[in-house]
Amino acid sequence: MGARIASAFGLAAVLVAAGAVAAWFATAPRRISAEVAAGVSEPGDPEVGRNVFYIAGCDSCHMSPGQPDPLRLGGGMELKTPFGSFYPPNISPDKKDGIGSWSAADVADAIMAGVSPNGEQLYPALPYTSYCRMSIKDVGDLFAFLRTTPPVTGRAPPNALIFPFSIRRAVGFWKLLYMPRIDHPLAVDPTGEEALGRYLVEGPGHCAQCHSPRDFLGGVIEQRRLTGGLLPDGKGKAPNITAQGLKDWSEDDIVTALSTGFTPSGDALGGPMALEVRSLSHAPAPDLAAIAHYLKTYKAGAAQ
Amino acid sequence: MMRMTFAALAIAASTGIALSATGLQAIKERQDLMKADGAATTKMVAMLQGKAPFDLATVQKTLKTYENAASKEPALFPPDSKTGDKTQALPAVWEDDNKADFDARFKKFGADAAAALTTIKDEASFKATMPGVLDSCGGCHEKYKAKQQ
Numbered sequence: 001m002g003a004r005i006a007s008a009f010g011l012a013a014v015l016v017a018a019g020a021v022a023a024w025f026a027t028a029p030r031r032i033s034a035e036v037a038a039g040v041s042e043p044g045d046p047e048v049g050r051n052v053f054y055i056a057g058c059d060s061c062h063m064s065p066g067q068p069d070p071l072r073l074g075g076g077m078e079l080k081t082p083f084g085s086f087y088p089p090n091i092s093p094d095k096k097d098g099i100g101s102w103s104a105a106d107v108a109d110a111i112m113a114g115v116s117p118n119g120e121q122l123y124p125a126l127p128y129t130s131y132c133r134m135s136i137k138d139v140g141d142l143f144a145f146l147r148t149t150p151p152v153t154g155r156a157p158p159n160a161l162i163f164p165f166s167i168r169r170a171v172g173f174w175k176l177l178y179m180p181r182i183d184h185p186l187a188v189d190p191t192g193e194e195a196l197g198r199y200l201v202e203g204p205g206h207c208a209q210c211h212s213p214r215d216f217l218g219g220v221i222e223q224r225r226l227t228g229g230l231l232p233d234g235k236g237k238a239p240n241i242t243a244q245g246l247k248d249w250s251e252d253d254i255v256t257a258l259s260t261g262f263t264p265s266g267d268a269l270g271g272p273m274a275l276e277v278r279s280l281s282h283a284p285a286p287d288l289a290a291i292a293h294y295l296k297t298y299k300a301g302a303a304q
Numbered sequence: 305m306m307r308m309t310f311a312a313l314a315i316a317a318s319t320g321i322a323l324s325a326t327g328l329q330a331i332k333e334r335q336d337l338m339k340a341d342g343a344a345t346t347k348m349v350a351m352l353q354g355k356a357p358f359d360l361a362t363v364q365k366t367l368k369t370y371e372n373a374a375s376k377e378p379a380l381f382p383p384d385s386k387t388g389d390k391t392q393a394l395p396a397v398w399e400d401d402n403k404a405d406f407d408a409r410f411k412k413f414g415a416d417a418a419a420a421l422t423t424i425k426d427e428a429s430f431k432a433t434m435p436g437v438l439d440s441c442g443g444c445h446e447k448y449k450a451k452q453q
Contacts, residue, residue: 235394236450261442262349266342268438270392270445277442 027172029115036112036185037105039136040143044104049145052138055287056131056204057279060272061088064152070278073098074152079125080233083218084161086125094151104143112139112185114175121171123159124218129179130206135186138204178219197294200287201226207295210238210272227300236271242298254292255285327384331391334380337373344369345441348434358427363434367417367424370437374414378407390452397448406448413440 032040053059064074074097075090092098099107106117114121114128122128131139164170190199201207212220213229228240239245246254253264261269261277269277280288344366350356351363381397396402416437424430 231450236392236452239451256349256353260349260352260438262345262438263342264346265339266345266349267338268345268441268445270442270449271394271451272446274442274446 023173026176027121027169029119029121029172030113030175031115032105032108032113033183036108036136039187040104040108040140042140044137044140044142044144046141046144046148048138049141049143050282051284051287052134052142052204053145054279054282055200056142056206057276058091058142058146059279060275061125062091071149072152073146073149074154074156076154076156081125082234083165084159086123086159086161087156088125089156090152090154091146092149092152093147094153097153097155098151099146100151104140107143107146108136108139111142112182114171114179121168121175123161123168123171124174124178127206127209129220130203130209132180132182133185133199133203135189135199135203137188174217174219177217193290193293194297196287197290197292200291201294201298205291207241207291211241223301225300226295226298231271238271238273241295242300243296244300246295249296251289251292251296254295255288258288258291259283259285327382327386328389330380330382330385331389334377334385335389335391337377337380340369341373341441345438348438352431352434358430360424360426360430363424363430364421367421367437370417371414371421374410374417378410381406392449392452394448394450402447406444409440409444413437413444416440 031037059070059073061077061079062073062075063070063077064072065077073090073092075088077088079086079088090098093100095101102110102117109115109117110122111126111128111131112134113132114124114126116122159166186199190196208220208225210231211229212225212227215221226240226242226245228245229238230236231238249257249264257263257269258277258280260281261274263269268274347356347362348366351358381393383398385391386393386395386398397406420433420437423433
């Protein structure tokens with residue numbers, strides 16, 4: 001009897017240990033491939049990277065709060081979510097407080113794979129589930145552009161998250177559920193208005209991050225992608241931007257809203273979209289036209 | 305005693321209704337002013353984009369619309385108008401720390417519109433000045449307004 005209990009305990013201990021080992025491996029950060037790392041390390045074009053920066057709206061979260069320059073990327077703006085407060089980090093080229101000592105592959109690891117240079121999981125408040133679809137050239141160009149911004153000293157406060165979301169390693173489980181598996185990212189941006197629009201919306205533009213409903217673990221509900229969602233702070237809604245949601249808008253209306261912030265009724269876009277518009281107003285007109293074209297043809301439930 | 309309770313209830317009920325009516329009335333008035341601003345703004349945006357010809361009279365009329373709305377709006381957010389009638393005003397409007405900022409934004413918007421009335425004389429000065437006046441719209445909505453449905 002005693003032996004049986006002991007062996008049952010032994011078996012349980014082995015199973016727990018095996019489970020822990022499996023969990024450890026399952027949650028291990030998965031970096032970009034050597035091929036992608038080599039690609040993004042080619043010298044990038046900072047002028048093209050500027051466009052990538054504004055389409056992605058890096059400044060919306062990373063610009064130093066309380067000042068108007070979108071290129072002062074000192075981080076520290078509070079991002080309130082149901083999981084707690086995130087404080088996006090300093091991504092200026094400051095060597096000590098920013099990312100001045102990061103390589104292009106380090107930046108690609110962060111934005112395309114959600115992994116920090118020291119191998120930690122990054123939280124999906126950084127929308128890498130979208131940025132993983134960025135082209136290798138766009139990431140390389142973005143890296144080159146970030147290098148041209150002024151170094152800013154000072155670090156963001158640490159995130160203040162609610163347990164269990166405070167366990168960084170657990171992001172690995174989340175990624176198993178929600179991280180798209182993109183083994184071979186595009187080398188360059190696609191051509192043609194529809195393909196480019198889809199790329200910009202689903203890659204750097206990361207529209208689905210706010211404009212989609214999410215499940216209780218914060219994963220986008222794919223069948224209802226782009227049909228509207230709660231804003232990150234939960235205090236308002238991001239509207240449906242599929243063809244159905246935008247049925248009263250022309251493509252030109254969408255371009256005007258994205259570049260000026262004004263809707264067809266003359267209402268000024270509010271909430272976080274006001275920040276996005278400040279970025280998108282710097283984006284090239286053909287890119288905005290492609291985004292508008294894609295949204296006007298997008299039907300809910302269409303596969304990515 | 306019974307009669308007094310009824311009277312008290314009646315007074316409470318009527319006061320309650322009166323209060324909510326004030327709130328709803330404020331929501332309606334501020335939305336009407338905002339809609340008038342919006343309707344005028346579509347013309348400004350079209351002119352800025354070169355989709356409509358510059359017209360000084362329309363610009364001046366718009367600036368007066370803005371000035372009028374900006375002077376009346378701060379009083380149209382009483383505490384009993386936080387919810388109801390599809391308002392898209394965020395709770396941040398009524399947070400104590402924000403009161404001064406909220407009012408100052410309308411004051412700046414009105415002052416910018418008034419100044420633009422004298423500054424804008426032709427298309428060039430319109431294109432140089434109007435975007436700055438319109439910045440207040442998104443700037444305020446970023447903090448104080450979001451879609452609710």
